[in-house]
Amino acid sequence: MIFPEWTTGNIILYGFLAVVAISVGPLEYFGQAMMAYSKFRPSSGISTRTGMVILYATPLIALVTSALPYLSNPTTIQLIVFASVFIHFAKRVLESLFLHKYSGPISVFTTLMIASFYSLAAFLVGYLNREPFQSMDAWFYIGIVLFVIGIIGNFNQHKALANLRKDSMEYKIPRGGLFEYVVCPHYLFEIITWLGIFLLSRHLGALLVLAFIIAYLSARSIRTLAWYREKFKDFPTGRKGIFPFVL
Template identity: 45%
Template sequence: MVLNIALLISSSYLTSAVSMIYFQHRFRGFPEPSVDLKYVGLSVFLVGTVGNFYHHYLLCKLRDKNDSRYKIPRGGLFGLVVCPHYLFEILTFIGISLISQTLFSYLCAAGSAAYLLARSRATRNWYRSKFEDFLKNVKALIPYVF
């Protein structure tokens, strides 16, 4: 990944995290939501984090140090979607928003989901253009749907 893109993505995640902490602090003392989704959010967050880590691990093991050729990832959910790590990253953001239950966190989760949805679609189109043996039924982000 190009350094400026990595810095842009990292700074956007940092800004979102700092903003969510700020808004959480600002709303301290306000009435709590009527339904506590903290434990549901924690469960969704953990599933998202573990799934994201696992699929990034599969991507990390895809090529040897001396191999510079692109390959189609295998294992995990890669047989169903091109970017399962994006799917699990979205679940992580949903988990965070369920824990904090603020409008800003829901907007951050929705914005991140929209961005990753577009990136996964572009990634799927790239795979289809580069590999003749790319499976046609593999979706971009959501198994069997999109």
């Protein structure tokens, strides 16, 4: 793994990222920093579709900005790392525009908060990619495989959720596939996507981004599971939040 030069600026930056990664899970779980969208949407705000496009498009701008010095003549590793992050966020923009079924608003605060973190994450991975890991070793190829699995799996779960609301905006209990084991398999595949990106990048900054994603999505999946259990009295008792048989 590649560690940064421990200048004052890097100590502050990585210290901030570490604190955020450690604290976001408990804050989300206990409702102190709950992002107000989807099932936890507010009573007022902006269009969820608009908010989602904003919060996924801004990281694309941040990524391209950070990668400008090497985009004209990238190495193979630089190109793969850049493409992985770009594909992830571009996919989320397209899903927000054409796939997801939204009901209710998203708060402006939530939009700005998520856009800010994702933009920081994309910029950081793109910036660190200026000095890429120098070897396409076995872990690098594992990263490619995990990234592809994560992207495809995440899309398939999003498509299944969208199909549930094809004829009605009412929430239903998801059935079939991984939904029989966890309530948020789309979160699980997003974690797999970011694990793949970390193995491609191999920078400490990418690891901290992965830690944040795991903590945040795990906590949110627990809250989502509790929401389903409260809303549907016939909700399957053995179903977990995000990791089958575990959490």
